[in-house]
Amino acid sequence: MSACNSFLCAVPSNLRHSIARPVVFCDFDGPIVDVSERYYQTYRMGLVAIEQQHRLGSALQPLSKAQFWQMKQNRIADIEIAMKSGLSAALFDPFMQQVERIVNHPSLLRWDRIQPTAQAALKYFRQSGVRLVLVTLRHPRQVQEFLQAQGLTHLVDEVYGACDVRAAHANRVAQKYELLAEAIAQQQTQGHLTQNSWMVGDTEADVLAGQSAGLSTAAIACGVRSASYLQQLEPTELYSCLLTAARGVVKAAIPQAA
Ligand SMILES: [Mg+2]
Known part of the structure; x- marks a missing residue:
C-alpha cells in the first residue's frame, strides 16, 4: 500500500497501465455496503x-x-x-x-452487509468498459477486506480512502471534497478519461463533492440518506440502488454501450 499523507490512502491498481477507460467514481458505504x-x-x-x-x-x-x-x-x-x-x-x-x-x-x-444489487452493479460497470474507482471515507484496508470477503476485488480498479478510521462515521464533507479532487487528478495523470465522469454516492458529502468537482452526480437512496433529503441537494439523477444507477450512468457516460 502506498504511503499515507494526512488522510489520503490510494491502493494501487493492478490495472494501472491498462488502456484508458472512462472513470466512474463511487462511494463505498451506502451504495455497496449496508451499514x-x-x-x-x-x-x-x-x-x-x-x-x-x-x-x-x-x-x-x-x-x-x-x-x-x-x-x-x-x-x-x-x-x-x-x-x-x-x-x-x-x-x-x-x-x-x-x-x-x-x-x-x-x-x-461484522454487521456490515453487501447491498442486494451491488454485485450485479459492479459487474455491469465492468462489462460496460467503465473504470470503477472507489472514493470513500473508510480506511482502504477495511474496504479491501470487505471486497475480498465478497469476492469483488477484481471488479474495482482503485480505492481512495481515508487513513483516519473515524472519518466514515463522521462523514465530513470537506474531507470528501479533497479526496475526490485528489482521485480525479491522479486518474487524469494515469491517462484515464474523466471528462464525462460521475460521482455516485448516498450522502450530501458525495453529491456536494461531485458538484464541486464539476462531475455529474448520482444520488443513491438505499443508504444513509432518504430520497427526499437527497432530492433537495439537486443531484443530476436520483436512483433507488446501485444497479439502477449503474445502468443510468453508463447510458449517460458511454452512450454507445447502452
Ligand atoms: Mg456513503
Missing part, C-alpha cells in the same frame, strides 16, 4: 455503556431499528436521536465518544 445494522448496534451499545457508567438503571429507551434509521436517513442530528432515547443533553458528548470509539471495532464491522 444500517452496524450503526444501529453501535447506537444500542453506546446507550448501554452510558447507562452502566452513570448508573442510570434502565432509564434509557432505545429507539427501534426502523425509527433510528428513518431519523438517520433524514439527517436528524445525533443529539436529537440521543435525547429521544432518554439521554440527557449533559450525557450526549460521552455517548458520542463511546459511539465513535466502537463503531469501527471488528466485532461491529
Whole structure:
C-alpha cells in the first residue's frame, strides 16, 4: 500500500497501465455496503455503556431499528436521536465518544452487509468498459477486506480512502471534497478519461463533492440518506440502488454501450 499523507490512502491498481477507460467514481458505504445494522448496534451499545457508567438503571429507551434509521436517513442530528432515547443533553458528548470509539471495532464491522444489487452493479460497470474507482471515507484496508470477503476485488480498479478510521462515521464533507479532487487528478495523470465522469454516492458529502468537482452526480437512496433529503441537494439523477444507477450512468457516460 502506498504511503499515507494526512488522510489520503490510494491502493494501487493492478490495472494501472491498462488502456484508458472512462472513470466512474463511487462511494463505498451506502451504495455497496449496508451499514444500517452496524450503526444501529453501535447506537444500542453506546446507550448501554452510558447507562452502566452513570448508573442510570434502565432509564434509557432505545429507539427501534426502523425509527433510528428513518431519523438517520433524514439527517436528524445525533443529539436529537440521543435525547429521544432518554439521554440527557449533559450525557450526549460521552455517548458520542463511546459511539465513535466502537463503531469501527471488528466485532461491529461484522454487521456490515453487501447491498442486494451491488454485485450485479459492479459487474455491469465492468462489462460496460467503465473504470470503477472507489472514493470513500473508510480506511482502504477495511474496504479491501470487505471486497475480498465478497469476492469483488477484481471488479474495482482503485480505492481512495481515508487513513483516519473515524472519518466514515463522521462523514465530513470537506474531507470528501479533497479526496475526490485528489482521485480525479491522479486518474487524469494515469491517462484515464474523466471528462464525462460521475460521482455516485448516498450522502450530501458525495453529491456536494461531485458538484464541486464539476462531475455529474448520482444520488443513491438505499443508504444513509432518504430520497427526499437527497432530492433537495439537486443531484443530476436520483436512483433507488446501485444497479439502477449503474445502468443510468453508463447510458449517460458511454452512450454507445447502452
Ligand atoms: Mg456513503
